[in-house]
Amino acid sequence: MRNKIRATQTPAIVKLAIAVAVLAIFLIFLNSAQKNDPAATDGLNATTPSLAPSATIPTITPADCVTSTEERTVRGSSMTGLLSDGDTVSVQFGYYACNEPKTGDVALVRFAGDSNPLVKVIKATPGDSFSLLQDACGWNIIVNGQKTRNSEGKEYCISDSGYRMLSLYVQSYNGIIPQDAYLVLGNLVRGSTDSTRFGLTSRGSLLGKVEIQTEIA
Numbered sequence: 001m002r003n004k005i006r007a008t009q010t011p012a013i014v015k016l017a018i019a020v021a022v023l024a025i026f027l028i029f030l031n032s033a034q035k036n037d038p039a040a041t042d043g044l045n046a047t048t049p050s051l052a053p054s055a056t057i058p059t060i061t062p063a064d065c066v067t068s069t070e071e072r073t074v075r076g077s078s079m080t081g082l083l084s085d086g087d088t089v090s091v092q093f094g095y096y097a098c099n100e101p102k103t104g105d106v107a108l109v110r111f112a113g114d115s116n117p118l119v120k121v122i123k124a125t126p127g128d129s130f131s132l133l134q135d136a137c138g139w140n141i142i143v144n145g146q147k148t149r150n151s152e153g154k155e156y157c158i159s160d161s162g163y164r165m166l167s168l169y170v171q172s173y174n175g176i177i178p179q180d181a182y183l184v185l186g187n188l189v190r191g192s193t194d195s196t197r198f199g200l201t202s203r204g205s206l207l208g209k210v211e212i213q214t215e216i217a
Contacts, residue, residue, distance in 0.1 A: 066208075067094035072108075078186030078193060079119055082106075082151040083212065089119070093208040101125060101182055101203065103143075106210040109184055109201055111193065117207055120194050123148050124183035131175050132163055138190075139163040143183070150187045157189055162196030169200055182206070 074087045083089065091108050101107065105122045124130050124143045133140040133147075137157035141148040147155045158166075169181075177183065181200040186192035195201065 065094050065096075065098040066092045067097075069093070074119060075116070078188055080187060082121075082187045083119060090211040091208045092211065095209040096203060096206045099209075101206055103128075106212055107184065108207040108210055110205040110207055111198060113198065114193070118186075118193060119210055120184035120186055121151075122182050122206075123185050123195075124177050126177050126179045126181060128177045128183075129175055130166075130177055130183065131170055132167055141166065141183075141185075148185070150185075150189055152187075154189045156185065156191070158191040158196045162191045165196060165199055180204075 069090060069092050071088050072091050074083045074089060075085060077085055089106075093108075096107070101122050103122055103125055107120060107122055108117045109120050111118050123141070128144050129142075130144075131142045133142050135155075135157055138160070139158050139162065141156045141158065149155050169177075177200065180203050182203065183195050184201050185194045185196070191197065
Protein backbone atom coordinates (compact mmCIF):
# COMPACT_ATOMS: atom_id res chain seq x y z
CA MET A 1 0.00 0.00 0.00
CA ARG A 2 1.33 3.27 -0.98
CA ASN A 3 1.51 5.96 1.54
CA LYS A 4 -0.69 8.71 0.17
CA ILE A 5 0.15 12.27 0.99
CA ARG A 6 -3.00 14.34 1.25
CA ALA A 7 -2.74 18.02 0.49
CA THR A 8 -3.61 20.06 3.55
CA GLN A 9 -6.23 22.76 2.80
CA THR A 10 -5.22 26.22 4.14
CA PRO A 11 -7.95 27.71 6.28
CA ALA A 12 -9.53 30.96 4.94
CA ILE A 13 -8.55 32.98 8.03
CA VAL A 14 -4.89 32.20 7.42
CA LYS A 15 -5.16 33.39 3.85
CA LEU A 16 -6.73 36.64 5.04
CA ALA A 17 -3.93 37.22 7.57
CA ILE A 18 -1.29 36.68 4.88
CA ALA A 19 -3.06 39.15 2.54
CA VAL A 20 -3.19 41.80 5.27
CA ALA A 21 0.51 41.32 6.03
CA VAL A 22 1.45 41.66 2.34
CA LEU A 23 -0.68 44.82 2.03
CA ALA A 24 0.95 46.33 5.11
CA ILE A 25 4.43 45.67 3.72
CA PHE A 26 3.41 47.26 0.42
CA LEU A 27 2.06 50.39 2.14
CA ILE A 28 5.23 50.76 4.21
CA PHE A 29 7.32 50.54 1.05
CA LEU A 30 5.11 53.07 -0.78
CA ASN A 31 5.27 55.56 2.10
CA SER A 32 9.06 55.28 2.21
CA ALA A 33 9.29 55.94 -1.52
CA GLN A 34 7.12 59.08 -1.24
CA LYS A 35 9.29 60.52 1.50
CA ASN A 36 12.36 60.13 -0.67
CA ASP A 37 10.68 61.59 -3.75
CA PRO A 38 10.12 65.40 -3.55
CA ALA A 39 7.76 65.24 -6.52
CA ALA A 40 5.40 63.01 -4.54
CA THR A 41 4.33 65.99 -2.38
CA ASP A 42 4.20 68.63 -5.10
CA GLY A 43 1.53 71.21 -4.24
CA LEU A 44 1.11 69.97 -0.65
CA ASN A 45 2.92 70.57 2.58
CA ALA A 46 4.53 67.26 3.40
CA THR A 47 4.88 68.26 7.03
CA THR A 48 3.79 71.16 9.18
CA PRO A 49 6.59 73.74 9.09
CA SER A 50 8.22 74.38 12.44
CA LEU A 51 8.73 77.88 13.79
CA ALA A 52 12.24 79.10 14.32
CA PRO A 53 13.05 80.43 17.79
CA SER A 54 11.95 84.03 18.18
CA ALA A 55 14.75 86.49 17.50
CA THR A 56 15.55 89.02 20.18
CA ILE A 57 13.42 92.14 19.61
CA PRO A 58 15.74 95.12 19.15
CA THR A 59 15.29 98.23 21.26
CA ILE A 60 13.51 100.91 19.25
CA THR A 61 14.93 104.38 19.55
CA PRO A 62 13.40 107.62 18.23
CA ALA A 63 15.84 107.53 15.31
CA ASP A 64 14.53 104.09 14.29
CA CYS A 65 11.04 105.53 13.75
CA VAL A 66 12.20 108.14 11.25
CA THR A 67 11.75 106.80 7.73
CA SER A 68 13.50 109.80 6.17
CA THR A 69 14.69 113.29 6.97
CA GLU A 70 14.01 115.86 4.30
CA GLU A 71 14.37 119.59 3.89
CA ARG A 72 11.16 121.34 2.91
CA THR A 73 10.40 124.94 1.97
CA VAL A 74 7.64 126.74 3.84
CA ARG A 75 4.93 128.27 1.66
CA GLY A 76 2.29 130.64 3.00
CA SER A 77 1.88 133.02 5.92
CA SER A 78 -0.02 131.02 8.57
CA MET A 79 3.16 130.54 10.61
CA THR A 80 4.29 134.18 10.42
CA GLY A 81 6.21 135.16 13.55
CA LEU A 82 7.68 131.68 13.79
CA LEU A 83 8.33 130.70 10.19
CA SER A 84 8.23 132.85 7.10
CA ASP A 85 7.33 132.07 3.52
CA GLY A 86 10.46 130.66 1.86
CA ASP A 87 12.09 129.36 5.05
CA THR A 88 13.67 125.91 4.86
CA VAL A 89 12.93 123.40 7.62
CA SER A 90 13.99 119.82 8.31
CA VAL A 91 11.21 117.24 8.59
CA GLN A 92 11.64 113.86 10.32
CA PHE A 93 9.06 111.73 8.54
CA GLY A 94 7.66 108.83 10.58
CA TYR A 95 8.76 110.35 13.88
CA TYR A 96 5.33 109.98 15.48
CA ALA A 97 5.09 106.28 14.65
CA CYS A 98 6.70 105.55 18.03
CA ASN A 99 7.02 108.96 19.70
CA GLU A 100 4.14 110.63 21.50
CA PRO A 101 3.18 113.99 20.00
CA LYS A 102 3.74 116.72 22.57
CA THR A 103 2.28 120.15 23.10
CA GLY A 104 4.60 122.64 21.43
CA ASP A 105 5.82 120.27 18.72
CA VAL A 106 5.84 121.73 15.25
CA ALA A 107 4.43 119.05 12.97
CA LEU A 108 3.77 118.40 9.32
CA VAL A 109 0.05 117.69 9.05
CA ARG A 110 -1.89 115.96 6.28
CA PHE A 111 -4.98 117.95 5.29
CA ALA A 112 -7.46 116.42 2.84
CA GLY A 113 -8.31 119.83 1.41
CA ASP A 114 -4.74 120.54 0.29
CA SER A 115 -2.35 118.42 -1.77
CA ASN A 116 0.55 119.88 0.22
CA PRO A 117 0.90 119.05 3.94
CA LEU A 118 0.64 121.90 6.43
CA VAL A 119 3.08 123.10 9.08
CA LYS A 120 1.26 123.57 12.40
CA VAL A 121 1.92 123.66 16.13
CA ILE A 122 0.39 121.02 18.41
CA LYS A 123 -1.48 122.91 21.11
CA ALA A 124 -3.39 120.13 22.90
CA THR A 125 -3.06 116.35 23.17
CA PRO A 126 -5.37 113.50 24.33
CA GLY A 127 -6.59 113.97 27.90
CA ASP A 128 -6.17 117.76 27.94
CA SER A 129 -9.22 119.80 28.90
CA PHE A 130 -10.31 122.45 26.43
CA SER A 131 -13.06 125.00 26.14
CA LEU A 132 -13.92 128.25 24.40
CA LEU A 133 -14.31 131.58 26.17
CA GLN A 134 -15.95 134.56 24.54
CA ASP A 135 -13.93 137.78 24.57
CA ALA A 136 -14.27 141.20 23.00
CA CYS A 137 -12.19 140.07 20.04
CA GLY A 138 -13.99 136.78 19.50
CA TRP A 139 -13.32 133.42 21.21
CA ASN A 140 -10.29 132.39 23.26
CA ILE A 141 -9.19 128.74 23.17
CA ILE A 142 -8.68 127.48 26.73
CA VAL A 143 -6.45 124.41 27.24
CA ASN A 144 -6.01 123.02 30.76
CA GLY A 145 -7.40 126.23 32.20
CA GLN A 146 -5.01 128.52 30.32
CA LYS A 147 -5.58 130.73 27.29
CA THR A 148 -3.70 129.35 24.31
CA ARG A 149 -1.01 131.67 22.94
CA ASN A 150 1.16 131.73 19.84
CA SER A 151 4.97 131.86 19.68
CA GLU A 152 4.92 135.61 20.35
CA GLY A 153 2.82 135.23 23.50
CA LYS A 154 -0.37 136.59 21.91
CA GLU A 155 -3.69 135.00 22.81
CA TYR A 156 -5.59 133.16 20.11
CA CYS A 157 -8.95 134.85 19.54
CA ILE A 158 -10.87 133.09 16.81
CA SER A 159 -13.98 134.00 14.83
CA ASP A 160 -17.49 132.61 15.16
CA SER A 161 -16.83 130.08 12.38
CA GLY A 162 -13.82 128.74 14.28
CA TYR A 163 -15.93 128.62 17.43
CA ARG A 164 -18.62 126.59 15.67
CA MET A 165 -16.06 124.04 14.49
CA LEU A 166 -14.27 123.54 17.82
CA SER A 167 -17.42 123.71 19.93
CA LEU A 168 -18.60 120.50 18.25
CA TYR A 169 -15.67 118.69 19.89
CA VAL A 170 -16.11 120.47 23.22
CA GLN A 171 -19.73 119.32 23.36
CA SER A 172 -19.18 115.81 21.95
CA TYR A 173 -16.28 114.95 24.28
CA ASN A 174 -17.30 116.90 27.37
CA GLY A 175 -14.42 119.33 27.08
CA ILE A 176 -11.66 116.68 26.92
CA ILE A 177 -9.42 116.03 23.92
CA PRO A 178 -10.25 112.41 22.99
CA GLN A 179 -7.81 109.63 22.25
CA ASP A 180 -5.95 109.89 18.94
CA ALA A 181 -6.93 113.55 18.52
CA TYR A 182 -4.83 116.71 18.53
CA LEU A 183 -5.48 120.43 18.42
CA VAL A 184 -3.16 121.96 15.84
CA LEU A 185 -2.93 125.68 15.13
CA GLY A 186 -1.02 128.04 12.91
CA ASN A 187 0.74 131.05 14.43
CA LEU A 188 -1.94 133.58 13.46
CA VAL A 189 -4.08 134.36 16.49
CA ARG A 190 -7.22 134.84 14.39
CA GLY A 191 -6.90 131.33 13.02
CA SER A 192 -5.84 129.91 9.66
CA THR A 193 -6.13 126.59 7.85
CA ASP A 194 -5.85 124.66 11.10
CA SER A 195 -8.09 123.02 13.71
CA THR A 196 -10.29 126.12 13.76
CA ARG A 197 -11.21 125.21 10.19
CA PHE A 198 -10.95 121.41 9.89
CA GLY A 199 -11.28 120.35 13.54
CA LEU A 200 -9.05 118.11 15.62
CA THR A 201 -6.63 115.93 13.68
CA SER A 202 -5.64 112.30 14.21
CA ARG A 203 -2.18 110.97 15.03
CA GLY A 204 -2.10 109.27 11.64
CA SER A 205 -2.32 112.70 10.01
CA LEU A 206 0.90 113.83 11.72
CA LEU A 207 3.37 112.99 8.97
CA GLY A 208 6.52 114.09 10.75
CA LYS A 209 8.19 116.40 13.21
CA VAL A 210 9.49 119.73 11.96
CA GLU A 211 12.82 120.84 13.41
CA ILE A 212 13.25 124.57 13.95
CA GLN A 213 15.47 126.54 16.28
CA THR A 214 12.77 128.32 18.32
CA GLU A 215 11.01 126.38 21.06
CA ILE A 216 7.23 126.73 21.22
CA ALA A 217 5.11 126.84 24.38
